[in-house]
Amino acid sequence: xxISGPALLFLVLGLGLVGWLTGRARARAFATxxxxxxxxxxxxxxxxxxxxxxxxxxxxxxxVWTALSPGLVTEAVLSTPAAQGLPADGFSRSAILGEAxxxxxxxxxxxxxxxxxxxxxxxxxxxxxxxxxxxxAALLLLFAGWAFGYTRLKANFRxxxxxxxxxxxxxxxxxxxxxxxxxxxxxxxxxxxxxxxGMVSPIAFLTGTNWxxxxxxxxxxxxxxxxxxxxxxxxxxxxxxxxxxxLGLMSAIYLTQYAHSNVRAxxxxxLEILAGVPTVVYGYFAALTVAPALRDFAVMIGIPQASSESxxxxxxxxxxxxxxxxxSMADDSINAVPQSxxxxxxxxxxxxxxxxxxxxxPAALPGVVGGVLLAVSRAIGETMIVVxxxxxxxxxxxxxxxxxxxxxxxxxxxxxxxxxxxxxxTLAAFALGLVLFIVTLLxxxxxxxxxxxxREAYE
Amino acid sequence: xxxxxxxxxxxxxxxxxxxxxxxVSVFYGDKQAINSVSIDVDRDNVTAFIGPSGCGKSxxxxxLNRMNDTIPSARVEGEIKLDGEDIYASAMxxxxxxxxxxxxxxxxxxxPKSIYDNVAYGPKIHGxxxxxxxxxxxxxxxxKRAGLWEEVKDRLTDSGTALSGGQQQRLCxxxxxxxxxxxxxxxxxCSALDPIATAKIEELIHELRGRYAIVIVTHNMQQAARVxxxxxxxxxxxxxxxxxxxxxxxxxxxxxxxxYITGRYG
Ligand SMILES: Nc1ncnc2c1ncn2[C@@H]1O[C@H](COP(=O)(O)OP(=O)(O)O)[C@@H](O)[C@H]1O
Ligand SMILES: [Mg+2]
Numbered sequence: 015x016x017i018s019g020p021a022l023l024f025l026v027l028g029l030g031l032v033g034w035l036t037g038r039a040r041a042r043a044f045a046t047x048x049x050x051x052x053x054x055x056x057x058x059x060x061x062x063x064x065x066x067x068x069x070x071x072x073x074x075x076x077x078v079w080t081a082l083s084p085g086l087v088t089e090a091v092l093s094t095p096a097a098q099g100l101p102a103d104g105f106s107r108s109a110i111l112g113e114a115x116x117x118x119x120x121x122x123x124x125x126x127x128x129x130x131x132x133x134x135x136x137x138x139x140x141x142x143x144x145x146x147x148x149x150x151a152a153l154l155l156l157f158a159g160w161a162f163g164y165t166r167l168k169a170n171f172r173x174x175x176x177x178x179x180x181x182x183x184x185x186x187x188x189x190x191x192x193x194x195x196x197x198x199x200x201x202x203x204x205x206x207x208x209x210x211x212g213m214v215s216p217i218a219f220l221t222g223t224n225w226x227x228x229x230x231x232x233x234x235x236x237x238x239x240x241x242x243x244x245x246x247x248x249x250x251x252x253x254x255x256x257x258x259x260x261l262g263l264m265s266a267i268y269l270t271q272y273a274h275s276n277v278r279a280x281x282x283x284x285l286e287i288l289a290g291v292p293t294v295v296y297g298y299f300a301a302l303t304v305a306p307a308l309r310d311f312a313v314m315i316g317i318p319q320a321s322s323e324s325x326x327x328x329x330x331x332x333x334x335x336x337x338x339x340x341x342s343m344a345d346d347s348i349n350a351v352p353q354s355x356x357x358x359x360x361x362x363x364x365x366x367x368x369x370x371x372x373x374x375x376p377a378a379l380p381g382v383v384g385g386v387l388l389a390v391s392r393a394i395g396e397t398m399i400v401v402x403x404x405x406x407x408x409x410x411x412x413x414x415x416x417x418x419x420x421x422x423x424x425x426x427x428x429x430x431x432x433x434x435x436x437x438x439x440t441l442a443a444f445a446l447g448l449v450l451f452i453v454t455l456l457x458x459x460x461x462x463x464x465x466x467x468x469r470e471a472y473e
Numbered sequence: 474x475x476x477x478x479x480x481x482x483x484x485x486x487x488x489x490x491x492x493x494x495x496x497v498s499v500f501y502g503d504k505q506a507i508n509s510v511s512i513d514v515d516r517d518n519v520t521a522f523i524g525p526s527g528c529g530k531s532x533x534x535x536x537l538n539r540m541n542d543t544i545p546s547a548r549v550e551g552e553i554k555l556d557g558e559d560i561y562a563s564a565m566x567x568x569x570x571x572x573x574x575x576x577x578x579x580x581x582x583x584x585p586k587s588i589y590d591n592v593a594y595g596p597k598i599h600g601x602x603x604x605x606x607x608x609x610x611x612x613x614x615x616x617k618r619a620g621l622w623e624e625v626k627d628r629l630t631d632s633g634t635a636l637s638g639g640q641q642q643r644l645c646x647x648x649x650x651x652x653x654x655x656x657x658x659x660x661x662x663c664s665a666l667d668p669i670a671t672a673k674i675e676e677l678i679h680e681l682r683g684r685y686a687i688v689i690v691t692h693n694m695q696q697a698a699r700v701x702x703x704x705x706x707x708x709x710x711x712x713x714x715x716x717x718x719x720x721x722x723x724x725x726x727x728x729x730x731x732x733y734i735t736g737r738y739g
Contacts, residue, residue, distance in 0.1 A: 275545075352582065354578055354579075354580050354582040355582050355584060355585075356543075357540065357543065357578060357582070358578060358582040358583075358584065358645070358648075359584065359594075360540065360543055360571070361538060361540055361571055361575065361576035361578075361649075362571065362572075362575070362594060362595045362598065362648065362649070362652065363567075363568045363569070363570070363571035363572040363595065363598065363599060363652070364568070364594075364598045365568060368598055372584070372594065372598075373584050373585075376584075376585055376586065377584070377585045
């Protein structure tokens with residue numbers, strides 16, 4: 015007899031419910047025999063206490079078991095006499111075993127590899143064995159946990175305190191998952207980058223001006239990332255910001271200072287919706303509409319090297335994409351400027367625009383600067399628009415109508431297609447990712463500091 | 474200068490009036506905050522507005538330099554004149570008006586600029602100085618009149634927000650003085666200050682009296698008694714009683730005034 019995973023899960027949870035009922039019933043019995051006052055916690059807390067003891071150990075065990083048992087199953091299969099006939103070469107060996115496993119699980123009808131058939135029966139047997147073992151162990155744990163929890167109940171037992179503690183632990187684990195994942199990502203970036211820097215020196219990478227990586231070649235002269243950094247700065251920090259800062263700031267000033275509340279009520283949500291448009295849509299717009307128009311314009315006024323993939327197209331569209339972001343940050347900072355300061359200026363007889371220029375903007379400036387830094391960090395990490403509209407040729411040019419490439423676009427290029435994950439070419443993507451990560455992290459830290467300091471100034 | 478010796482002041486009809494309000498009502502949306510107030514503001518004296526919180530003192534004060542214009546829901550009815558000129562007439566330029574009728578707020582609100590630039594702000598926007606030398610003179614004179622010069626003359630480039638609360642409030646008074654106004658409105662200028670800073674401001678008000686017509690809102694009755702020569706008692710949006718400060722505090726005509734002054738409510 016085997017028991018499927020979901021069924022086992024339901025069984026555990028069902029028995030947990032039984033544990034809850036028994037715990038609560040016991041607490042109620044205490045209440046009737048010793049009086050309600052004798053009870054430290056509500057009966058339902060006793061129920062939760064028992065239920066948690068009953069289900070948490072088997073669930074943890076099952077999680078571990080699910081991770082371990084495939085290895086144990088393979089071990090068992092390999093120790094059968096049939097395994098003697100397997101080819102020595104690891105690749106075909108695992109292909110055969112994998113196929114046999116799929117057939118045994120019913121995911122495949124028949125093997126492509128005739129040898130696989132021989133292992134189906136051993137696989138079935140081993141899997142049934144281990145899943146049985148796991149189920150039995152889980153249920154034993156469940157009963158042990160239940161018995162432990164149940165016998166500890168007393169009238170004055172502090173069930174509520176303990177349940178609260180478990181709830182807190184659960185919440186802590188949930189919040190740790192995001193942090194741990196980030197740490198994992200960073201570690202993998204650092205690790206892979208270290209491998210890359212073992213092949214190409216960091217100096218050559220960070221200061222070289224020729225970017226032309228190819229597989230199998232570790233010539234440091236081909237891994238100079240300066241053109242990518244330049245392209246990233248040109249698009250994300252210069253062109254995009256030239257578009258986003260003035261427009262975002264002006265729209266924030268209009269919305270906070272001039273717009274009637276009715277206008278503000280529909281305009282602000284629209285701006286916020288713009289921020290949610292998928293970047294690939296902006297990418298289309300940049301590549302299909304803006305870029306050709308800009309090229310025609312550049313050709314018309316006689317700019318050399320005008321390309322249909324240009325820094326200008328990507329930068330302008332990226333700037334438009336960032337407008338809502340800048341505008342909402344500026345909006346917040348302007349609103350944080352105390353009304354009393356505005357009144358003070360108006361009472362001196364200044365006009366609305368004088369007040370904005372002389373008092374409100376200077377007061378809101380630190381917040382706006384923080385918002386702009388956050389916007390830059392978003393812009394340089396943005397991928398889709400540059401992949402679609404900026405091009406992939408690593409040019410060191412100040413001509414905004416020429417094609418340039420960025421860090422993110424190159425990461426995509428290096429990692430798409432069939433690649434071995436240990437050539438200098440693919441590992442370079444991790445080094446680029448690491449640089450990008452560090453720069454955006456620093457930008458974010460500085461920006462948040464500035465904004466925070468500014469908030470404190472008006473509290 | 475003082476007219477304290479005249480027997481009684483009526484709410485209206487004083488020949489010495491700088492500003493006159495007639496049947497002024499103020500509404501916030503549908504809600505009426507001021508109900509038909511008529512009052513004269515004397516040019517040589519300090520006029521105090523007293524009354525329980527929410528009775529409309531600030532609202533009425535703000536009608537005198539049209540600061541209520543900045544509140545979209547506010548609407549003013551009636552007539553207010555400055556030296557006989559209707560300040561709500563379409564010919565009146567509100568920018569000019571506010572240069573003539575300055576205001577100091579409850580909470581010190583210096584701009585996030587240097588001390589110098591705070592004071593120079595008004596003269597700059599009204600084009601009162603042609604060169605740096607003239608501006609220096611205006612700034613120095615204003616800071617001296619506000620009794621702040623000695624304390625800040627060596628650090629005029631420091632931020633105005635770095636001063637203490639009392640200094641900030643005197644900076645705001647200097648800022649208001651810098652455009653050489655005719656009237657200065659003060660809305661509870663000491664309520665955010667400690668007693669020593671408060672005493673300094675009160676002393677300053679004494680010194681400024683005569684040069685400017687001063688209206689001060691306060692809910693501190695001792696303060697009203699100390700700094701003003703005229704007192705107006707507001708209650709629930711109406712002007713209950715207006716007269717010489719000495720009369721109001723020693724011999725009020727209305728029982729409501731008496732109750733308030735003796736601390737029966739408020
Ligand atoms: N901006 C506003 N919008 C609506 N109602 C207001 C506003 N300002 C003041 N009020 C109302 O007007 C009345 C008078 O307020 P205010 O003039 O501030 O009184 P005071 O200064 O005497 O305490 C109060 O009832 C207050 O709630
Ligand atoms: Mg008030």
